[in-house]
Amino acid sequence: MKLKTILMLLALAVLLVVPLLMHRPSGDEEIFGGSDGQAQEEITRIAPDYEPWFEPLFEPPSGEIESMLFTLQAALGAGFIGYYLGTRRKKKPAQ
Helix, strand or coil: CCHHHHHHHHHHHHHHHHHHHHCCCCCCCCCCCCHHHHHHHHHHHHCCCCCCCCCCCCCCCCHHHHHHHHHHHHHHHHHHHHHHHHHHHHHCCCC
16 A cells, blocks of 8 residues: 555544544443434523423334434435436536
């Protein structure tokens, strides 16, 4: 391997690992908590008597599984868009 490739892979590894090490959750805070939970806490703080209009159809067992499902949804969407743009470009005549 070239030195440039090795350095880029090392930099990528650092960019992936360092953010995970920087934030240490305290107590009952979820590691992969999202903005939905923060919004729910803020709504409860502002209007304690607020009642949601409906309940979720599916409640994942943990925040990690919810995060995984969200990531899977994003990956499928990105794959679909990439496939569509690739086939569209292929059909376009070269100029």
